[in-house]
Amino acid sequence: MAVRKFSLISEIEARQIEPGSTVELEKGGHVTPLAADTLRERRVTVVPAGSVDATLPADLAPVADVRRIAIGADHTGVKLKAVLIDHLRKQGRAVSDLGTANDEPVDYPDIAGAVARAVARGEADAGIVIDGAGLGSTIAANKVRGVRAAMCSTPTLARYAREHNGANVLALGSTLLEVPAAIEIVDLWLSTPMREARYIRRLLKIRRLEERF
C-alpha cells in the first residue's frame, strides 16, 4: 500500500486520512494545531518523508497505538504485575492477565509462552512478561514466531527496544526493579513508536531466522 505524502495537513486533510494509518510529511511541511488534535484522535502516525518503505510488509513494525496488552508474571512478579495492571487500566487500556495469581512457584516459560502467543495471534497489541531477572521470559517469549521480546532494566533500553528493535513484548525483572522505575519503563516503551525504515528493514532478517532455524 502506497503511503500518502503531505506538505501541509490541515483539518480537511486530517479528516480524510484513514484512522490508524501512517503518513509522510515533506521536509519543511506543516501540520495545523487543529489537524494535530484530529490526527491524534484518529491514531494517525506522521513521519518524515522517506521514512516509510512501501516494500516492507505492513505487519512488520509493532502496533504503535497499544490498546490491548497481555501481561503475565511468574511467582516472583505477582505484586509488580498487579501494580502494572492497575496502572495500565487507568490509562484506558484493555489488559488481559495471563497469570500467575499467587506465590506458588510456576515455570516462567509457561507464562511467557502464553503472553507471547497472545501477541503473535494478534489477540494483544503488545505483551509484558515478568520473572525474577526477566532474562528467562525474554528467551521463552522470543521462541514464539512473530514475537520480539526485550528485557529492559532502564528507560533508555525501553526506548531502544521499541525504536530500534520493534519489541512487541517487554520483559521485566521483578527482583531488580523498584515499582516507580518499572512504571517509567513501561510508559516509555508504550509511548515510543518504531518509525525508521532502516531499523524496520532489519526485522525482516529476524523473520527469516524464525522461518529457517
Add this chain to the structure above:
Amino acid sequence: MAVRKFSLISEIEARQIEPGSTVELEKGGHVTPLAADTLRERRVTVVPAGSVDATLPADLAPVADVRRIAIGADHTGVKLKAVLIDHLRKQGRAVSDLGTANDEPVDYPDIAGAVARAVARGEADAGIVIDGAGLGSTIAANKVRGVRAAMCSTPTLARYAREHNGANVLALGSTLLEVPAAIEIVDLWLSTPMREARYIRRLLKIRRLEERF
C-alpha cells in the same frame, strides 16, 4: 546415564571419574585438596547429591567448561569485540570471530544469527553477540533453535543468565558498557555453571516452545 554419587572423593576416585562429567557429592561429603586439583584438571563438575535429574536430556544444560567461543558484533561493537577476543584467547580459549571487521554498518540479525547457528550446531560451546544495546542481537539469536541468549548489563545478570536460564549466548550493549565492566560480565558468565535440576527442567519447556511455535 546414571550419575555417580560419592561421600568422599580422594585422589584415587578423582582419577577414575570421566573427564568433563558431573558427579554428585553426598551431604557432609568431602573432596580432598589433591583430588580437587585433579577434578579441576579433568573438568569434572561436583554438585550436591540430588542435583542431577537423570530423566533430563544430557544436552539441555549449557556446556560448563567453555573452550570454544564464537563471537560477533555489529559495527558499533567492533572495538569491544577485539578487546574480548584478546582477553579470551589469553585465557587459552579458542575464539572464532564471525565479524564484522570495521565500522561500515551491518545488520545485527546477520551477525547474531551466525553466532547463534555456530552454537546450535555445536561448533562453539558458547557465543557472544554485541550491538549498540544488545537487545536486537538477543532477539535474533533466540530465534535459532537450541540457543538461549541473554542480554546482561551487570555481573549479577550474567550469573543469573547462566545459573537460572542456562544461557549459551551472551549479548552485550557496546554503547552501554565500559570495557572493564564488559570483561567482568564475560568472565562471570563463563565461570558460572548451571547446576540445579529445578532450573534445568524449565529449559525443557523452552525447547517445547521452539518445537511448536
